[in-house]
Amino acid sequence: xxxxxxxxxxxLILVDKTIAVHGNRRDALLEILHTAHNVYGFLDKKxxxxxxxxxxxxxxxxxxxxxxYNYFKLKKPxxxxxxxxxxxxxxxxxxxxxxxxxxxxxxxxxxxxxxxxKLSLFVTRCVGACAMAPNVIVDDxxxxxxxxxxxxxxxxxxLESERVxx
Amino acid sequence: MKxxxxxxxxxxxxxxxxxxxxxxxxxxxxxxxPFGAQKLLKAFEDxxxxxxxxxxxxxxxxxxxxxxSVAPVVLIDPGNHLYQNVKPEDAKKIVQEHxxxxxxxxxxxxxxxxxxxxxxxxxxxxxxxxxxxxxEDYIAVGGYSALAKALTQMxxxxxxxxxxLSGLRGRGGAGFSTGQKWNFVAKSTAKPKYIVANLDEGDxxxxxxxxxxxxxxxxxxxxxxxxxYAVGAEKGFIYIRAEYPLAIQTLKKAIEQAKSYGLLxxxxxxxxxxxxxxxxxxxGAFVAGEETAILxxxxxxxxxxxxxxxxxxxxxxxxxPTLINNVExxxxxxxxxxxxxxxxxxxxxxxxxxTKCFSLTGKVxxxxxxxxxMGITLKEIVYEIGGGVPDGKKFKAVxxxxxxxxxxxxxxxxxxxxxxxxxxxxxxxxxxGIVVIDDESCIVDTARFFIDFCMDESxxxxxxxRAGLPKxxxxxxxxxxxxxxxxxxxxxxxxxxxxxxxxxxxxxxTAPNPVLTTLNYFKQEYLxxxxxxxxxxxxxxxxKVEVVKE
Numbered sequence: 001x002x003x004x005x006x007x008x009x010x011x012l013i014l015v016d017k018t019i020a021v022h023g024n025r026r027d028a029l030l031e032i033l034h035t036a037h038n039v040y041g042f043l044d045k046k047x048x049x050x051x052x053x054x055x056x057x058x059x060x061x062x063x064x065x066x067x068x069y070n071y072f073k074l075k076k077p078x079x080x081x082x083x084x085x086x087x088x089x090x091x092x093x094x095x096x097x098x099x100x101x102x103x104x105x106x107x108x109x110x111x112x113x114x115x116x117x118k119l120s121l122f123v124t125r126c127v128g129a130c131a132m133a134p135n136v137i138v139d140d141x142x143x144x145x146x147x148x149x150x151x152x153x154x155x156x157x158x159l160e161s162e163r164v165x166x
Numbered sequence: 167m168k169x170x171x172x173x174x175x176x177x178x179x180x181x182x183x184x185x186x187x188x189x190x191x192x193x194x195x196x197x198x199x200p201f202g203a204q205k206l207l208k209a210f211e212d213x214x215x216x217x218x219x220x221x222x223x224x225x226x227x228x229x230x231x232x233x234x235s236v237a238p239v240v241l242i243d244p245g246n247h248l249y250q251n252v253k254p255e256d257a258k259k260i261v262q263e264h265x266x267x268x269x270x271x272x273x274x275x276x277x278x279x280x281x282x283x284x285x286x287x288x289x290x291x292x293x294x295x296x297x298x299x300x301x302e303d304y305i306a307v308g309g310y311s312a313l314a315k316a317l318t319q320m321x322x323x324x325x326x327x328x329x330x331l332s333g334l335r336g337r338g339g340a341g342f343s344t345g346q347k348w349n350f351v352a353k354s355t356a357k358p359k360y361i362v363a364n365l366d367e368g369d370x371x372x373x374x375x376x377x378x379x380x381x382x383x384x385x386x387x388x389x390x391x392x393x394x395y396a397v398g399a400e401k402g403f404i405y406i407r408a409e410y411p412l413a414i415q416t417l418k419k420a421i422e423q424a425k426s427y428g429l430l431x432x433x434x435x436x437x438x439x440x441x442x443x444x445x446x447x448x449x450g451a452f453v454a455g456e457e458t459a460i461l462x463x464x465x466x467x468x469x470x471x472x473x474x475x476x477x478x479x480x481x482x483x484x485x486x487p488t489l490i491n492n493v494e495x496x497x498x499x500x501x502x503x504x505x506x507x508x509x510x511x512x513x514x515x516x517x518x519x520x521t522k523c524f525s526l527t528g529k530v531x532x533x534x535x536x537x538x539x540m541g542i543t544l545k546e547i548v549y550e551i552g553g554g555v556p557d558g559k560k561f562k563a564v565x566x567x568x569x570x571x572x573x574x575x576x577x578x579x580x581x582x583x584x585x586x587x588x589x590x591x592x593x594x595x596x597x598x599g600i601v602v603i604d605d606e607s608c609i610v611d612t613a614r615f616f617i618d619f620c621m622d623e624s625x626x627x628x629x630x631x632r633a634g635l636p637k638x639x640x641x642x643x644x645x646x647x648x649x650x651x652x653x654x655x656x657x658x659x660x661x662x663x664x665x666x667x668x669x670x671x672x673x674x675x676t677a678p679n680p681v682l683t684t685l686n687y688f689k690q691e692y693l694x695x696x697x698x699x700x701x702x703x704x705x706x707x708x709x710k711v712e713v714v715k716e
Contacts, residue, residue, distance in 0.1 A: 069449030087370030
């Protein structure tokens with residue numbers, strides 16, 4: 001890894017701090033990946049290699065762990081994200097319909113980011129607010145008992161306001 | 167800290183609690199927070215301050231009350247008055263009327279008596295009543311007195327004897343005897359020993375463990391510490407889903423508090439017990455909740471299960487004896503220590519004692535988190551607590567036990583909730599998910615949804631699960647497209663039994679359950695897709711529409 005450019009990176013310092021807290025222990029790999037994921041928003045090859053070096057774990061193993069767990073994203077997400085709960089209760093209450101409507105309107109597939117980098121659509125396995133199903137999370141705001149109209153409207157507004165600002 | 171000091175804190179805190187005429191409990195759990203609970207809490211605090219009622223009325227943040235469908239909720243004591251859908255701007259009116267004038271506001275009241283009358287809130291007794299972020303609140307209601315009793319008056323053998331006597335069984339789903347499990351670990355001679363509290367609630371549609379951690383985290387810590395003393399462990403891990411940020415924060419804080427009170431650490435309560443707890447975050451792998459996969463995950467590896475034997479009781483974390491219990495199981499422990507194993511054994515049914523928490527969701531009028539005595543029937547849960555199917559729709563099935571559970575029809579609703587009955591019916595207790603579906607849901611589509619989930623979550627280690635589940639899905643896809651053949655059903659069944667019999671871990675062994683139970687109870691609906699090329703729920707778009715009727 002090219003240390004000169006990244007050693008100044010404050011985020012990397014946070015990752016290294018976590019590694020140090022765990023005494024470079026290999027079994028803390030998940031904890032360290034969590035920290036890296038939190039500060040960068042996703043895990044790219046550079047940071048995975050850095051962790052591999054620090055913990056003296058083969059890169060293949062670090063990559064294997066990072067890809068095994070759904071929580072970790074390996075690609076940079078868009079500036080806005082919509083997360084759909086695909087838990088059983090949300091599924092039964094028709095979250096799929098809302099998801100398909102968004103995919104169609106904004107031309108983005110689930111798990112992907114729009115070509116302009118503005119919008120990502122994610123699915124998750126249950127956010128645990130099943131009594132309010134279906135649940136959709138727009139950026140950090142949770143919309144309970146969501147409908148296609150409400151979610152579409154919200155995202156149109158967000159994207160529109162950005163366009164105006166620009 | 168000494169055991170007497172616990173008693174003293176309890177008395178002081180209890181007196182403090184009693185000094186208030188009213189207590190406004192604002193539910194600030196994951197169910198209510200997204201709907202403005204934090205603002206509501208502040209609104210009540212501000213109002214009480216504004217009106218100078220600080221000495222009369224205590225405003226407290228609490229965990230989940232259970233009525234998540236009418237969030238945010240507020241519970242006012244004395245009298246257990248539950249107000250629903252409360253908005254910050256309602257706070258003034260409620261304080262004015264209820265606290266100052268002593269008038270209950272009927273229009274906000276949650277009036278569904280049946281929702282609570284059939285429940286038995288044992289594990290959730292403190293949920294909605296205490297501030298989970300204050301250890302003193304827990305001590306005030308008798309918290310940590312079980313630990314004090316265990317450490318001062320009981321030997322490890324006596325504790326295990328009481329747990330065995332109670333008949334407590336693992337709440338993670340498998341239902342193994344907790345006393346027996348503890349005994350195995352206690353008898354292992356290797357050192358050090360570990361305890362793992364399983365809070366990897368990966369089942370979609372289930373949030374019982376999260377609620378417990380958010381509402382009463384110290385019950386889990388106390389249970390774990392008693393277990394540590396009983397089996398001789400020095401280190402514990404709580405393995406929790408990363409998707410539960412509030413539960414993580416709550417547990418973190420609770421562990422810190424317990425440490426500062428000397429309830430974790432060295433020489434706990436003046437005894438020889440040294441015990442510490444560390445949190446470990448999962449990262450969205452369903453299989454990590456499996457008993458041996460959780461060990462791999464804590465060791466920083468991919469969460470793949472290991473063959474048993476050796477059992478974790480003999481060779482678990484880093485090859486050392488490890489006790490793995492679900493957090494709900496552990497939360498029962500303090501109660502058993504305080505009231506005795508015999509007391510607990512009388513709750514529920516003779517073979518299946520105590521209570522069980524369920525997340526009741528899907529097409530029911532009153533979804534939420536419930537706790538019921540074992541032995542209650544599905545019918546009571548769906549119709550009396552849940553209030554039946556809303557919007558005049560027709561009940562179709564109830565999915566019990568998560569994605570690897572079973573899909574049971576109306577005729578099975580008289581089934582009592584216990585491990586044996588559910589397994590016999592083709593379902594499982596699982597971690598406590600009950601999802602009701604109505605006639606708008608297609609049975610084949612539902613089965614496919616679950617297979618899709620398990621396929622996605624299969625760790626890929628053993629072939630029956632990794633290769634078998636995609637095959638099952640292929641057939642289901644075909645049926646849903648109207649391209650199925652009658653022979654497919656036989657192949658489907660054979661394939662499912664093969665996966666069940668040959669898979670290494672619980673995921674593969676139970677993944678075919680939704681298909682097998684739907685084939686068993688809803689064969690007509692499969693046949694409708696295959697023979698009549700029509701979907702009774704009108705959900706599937708079948709390619710070849712052949713008009714058979716009329």
